Amino acid sequence: MVRPSIEELQEKAKVVRRHIIHMLAKAGSGHPGGSLSATDLIVALYYGKLRHNPKNPKWPDRDRFVLSKGHGCPAWYAVLAEQGYFPVSELDTLRQFGSRLQGHPDMKRTPGVEMSSGSLGQGLSVGLGMALAARIDKKDYRVYVMLGDGETEEGQVWEAAMAAGHYKVDNLCAILDNNGLQIDGPINDVMSPLPIPDKWRAFQWHAIEINGHNMKEILEAYDRAETLKGKPTIIIAKTIKGKGVSFMEGHVDWHGKAPNKEEAEKALAELA
Amino acid sequence: MSVQTTALKMVATREAYGQALLELGEKCKDIVVLDADLAKSTTTIKFGKKFPDRFFDMGIAEANMMNTAAGLATCGKVPFVSTFSIFATGRAWEQIRNTISYSGLNVKIVATHGGVAVGADGCSHQCIEDFALMRAIPTMTVIEPCDAVESKKAVIAAYHRPGPVYIRLGRSPVPVITEEKDPFEIGKAVYLREGKDVSIVACGAMVVLALKAAESLSSQGIEATVIDMHTLKPIDKEALREAARRTGAIVTAEQHVLEGGLGSAVALVLAQEHPVPLEVVGIDNRFGQSGDPETLFKEYHLTPEDIFQAALRAFNRK
Numbered sequence: 001m002v003r004p005s006i007e008e009l010q011e012k013a014k015v016v017r018r019h020i021i022h023m024l025a026k027a028g029s030g031h032p033g034g035s036l037s038a039t040d041l042i043v044a045l046y047y048g049k050l051r052h053n054p055k056n057p058k059w060p061d062r063d064r065f066v067l068s069k070g071h072g073c074p075a076w077y078a079v080l081a082e083q084g085y086f087p088v089s090e091l092d093t094l095r096q097f098g099s100r101l102q103g104h105p106d107m108k109r110t111p112g113v114e115m116s117s118g119s120l121g122q123g124l125s126v127g128l129g130m131a132l133a134a135r136i137d138k139k140d141y142r143v144y145v146m147l148g149d150g151e152t153e154e155g156q157v158w159e160a161a162m163a164a165g166h167y168k169v170d171n172l173c174a175i176l177d178n179n180g181l182q183i184d185g186p187i188n189d190v191m192s193p194l195p196i197p198d199k200w201r202a203f204q205w206h207a208i209e210i211n212g213h214n215m216k217e218i219l220e221a222y223d224r225a226e227t228l229k230g231k232p233t234i235i236i237a238k239t240i241k242g243k244g245v246s247f248m249e250g251h252v253d254w255h256g257k258a259p260n261k262e263e264a265e266k267a268l269a270e271l272a
Numbered sequence: 273m274s275v276q277t278t279a280l281k282m283v284a285t286r287e288a289y290g291q292a293l294l295e296l297g298e299k300c301k302d303i304v305v306l307d308a309d310l311a312k313s314t315t316t317i318k319f320g321k322k323f324p325d326r327f328f329d330m331g332i333a334e335a336n337m338m339n340t341a342a343g344l345a346t347c348g349k350v351p352f353v354s355t356f357s358i359f360a361t362g363r364a365w366e367q368i369r370n371t372i373s374y375s376g377l378n379v380k381i382v383a384t385h386g387g388v389a390v391g392a393d394g395c396s397h398q399c400i401e402d403f404a405l406m407r408a409i410p411t412m413t414v415i416e417p418c419d420a421v422e423s424k425k426a427v428i429a430a431y432h433r434p435g436p437v438y439i440r441l442g443r444s445p446v447p448v449i450t451e452e453k454d455p456f457e458i459g460k461a462v463y464l465r466e467g468k469d470v471s472i473v474a475c476g477a478m479v480v481l482a483l484k485a486a487e488s489l490s491s492q493g494i495e496a497t498v499i500d501m502h503t504l505k506p507i508d509k510e511a512l513r514e515a516a517r518r519t520g521a522i523v524t525a526e527q528h529v530l531e532g533g534l535g536s537a538v539a540l541v542l543a544q545e546h547p548v549p550l551e552v553v554g555i556d557n558r559f560g561q562s563g564d565p566e567t568l569f570k571e572y573h574l575t576p577e578d579i580f581q582a583a584l585r586a587f588n589r590k
Contacts, residue, residue, distance in 0.1 A: 060347075060348075064346075066343075074333050076432055106375075114346065115342070115343070115371070115375070116370070116371065116375045117371075118370070119366060119371070121335075122339045122367060122370065122371050123336075123339075125335070125336045125338075125339030125340050125342075125343065125367075126339045126340070126342050126343035127347070128336075128339075128340050129339065129341060129342060129343020129344040129345070129346070129347075129351075130343040130344070130346060131343075132328065132343070132344060133343070133344050133347030133349055134347070136304065136325060136326060136349070137347070150505075155376075156335040156336055159331075159335060159336035160336045160340075162331070162333070163330055163333065163340065166331075168444075191512075261296075
C-alpha cells in the first residue's frame, strides 16, 4: 500500500465528514457526535494501515476492523464507500427500509463490515476471537477494534481485556475513541472509566496515548502498535465529539440527533 | 418397535459430549472448543488435553466467551462453546442473540447441567428456562437428546449444520435407550413406541420416563405412542400432526418451566394445525432447590406417574 500524505488524509477525512452530515440529514436520525470524533482514526486506518482489498472483502489474509461502538457506523460506511466496497451513492440509503446500510453495522448486508454491532461492549471479544484464529492458522493478519470510552463501562470489555492480556494476543489492537462524552453527560460524571491508561496496563496491555485528530500521530501509533510484541495494544486517542462542525463540537446533545436542513447546510459550509 | 426400560446402562449425556468432541476433533481441524472454567464438568477437558492449540479456557466470563467464539467463527472456525446451561443461555443471552445468531455465525453452544436433575447444587445451577430463552431467538436450533448415544449423534449433527445450534445436556446419568444404529436427524422426531390411544411427546431425561408411563398405561389397556422430540426448534410439525391425527390426544413431558418449552412449542403447532386434547408435564411456575434428582422429580411432578396421570386426562378428554 502506498501511504497517502498527511494532507491527502486530512482531505479524505473532510470528504468523509461531509458524507456523514449528508447521510444523517437525509436519514433524519443517527449519531453525528461519535461518527465525527472517530473519522480521522478510521480514515487513517483504511488509507494508511489496514491490509485489505475492497474488490475481495473476504480475502482470508486481510486485516480485520471491528467497530464495537456501532453507532459510529456512518463514518465507517462513508470510508467503505470511498474505498469502493459499495457505491458512494448508496450512502443516501442509510437507515432506510431495505438498505444495506442499517442503523447499526450488519455484517450480513454490508460489504466490508466484518462484524455486526450496536449492542455496546461486545466487539473487543469478537476481535479477540479473530486474533486467536490467526494464531491457530499461523497467519499474520492484525485485528483492530474501535471502542467508545463510555462503552468501556460495560463489564464485558474488561473480560475481553483480561483474556487478551492473558493470551498475550499481540496481533490485537484496540483503538479508544476517547471523546469524553456519553448520552447522559461527560464520562467522568456518568461513570468514570479513569484512569484509562493505568487500567489497560494493569490488564497486561501496552497503552499509547495520542491526539486522535492528528493524522501523523495516528499513523505513528498504528505503526508502533504493530512493533509491540507480547501483549495487545490500546491506542487511547483523545478526540472531540462532533469534531469538524463548530456547533456540534463538545456538545453531548449531538450524540444521537441528526442535523435538520439548515444545520446540515451550516455544517457543510464549515467542511467545504 | 418397543424399547426396554429396565436394567439399562446409565451414562450422563455430558460424558458423550466429551467423547464426541474427541472423535470429531481428530477429523475436523476447524473445531475449536471454549469453556468457562468448567471444562472438567462439561467434559471438554478431554478435547483440551488432546488438542491444546484449539482449546481456550476463557475463565469465568461467559459473555466474553460467546463473542470470542463469534470472532473465531468469522474466520472459518467451528467453535463449540460450553458451560452450564444457566450461564450460557442466561448470562450470555444477548451475546448469543445480537452477535452470534443475528449474524448467522457457526457457533455451537453445548451446555450441560440442564434441568432440576442437577440435584444438590440447587436452584442457581438448575436451568429450567433455557428452551424458552433459546427458542425465542430467530433461526436458532434447539436440541435436547434423550440419552448418551443420541447426544453423540446430536453433537456430530450440530457440527454439520450451518449456523448457531444450542444443545442441552444433563449432569446426572440417564438410562441409554437408543442404539448406535438408530437414525438421527435434526428436526426429525423419533418414534420409540407405537400406540393408538394417546401420544407422549418428550425430550431429554423425560423420554425414558415417558416409556415407563406408557408401560403403565398399557397395563390399563391404553396404548401410547412415545415420541422422542429431541429437536425443540425447528420442531417436527409433521410428526405432531400425525400423532394428533392417529391418537387424538397428546401429552408433553420436559424438565423445564411450562412457559416457552416443549409443551408451548407443541401447543403452538397443534392449536393451529390439528387441535386435540393436550396435557403438559413440566415445572409449574417454581424455582428448583437442592435434593437428589429422584426426590426433585417427585417434588416437581416429573415422574412416570405424573406422565401416566396426564395421559389418562388427555385420553379421557377425547
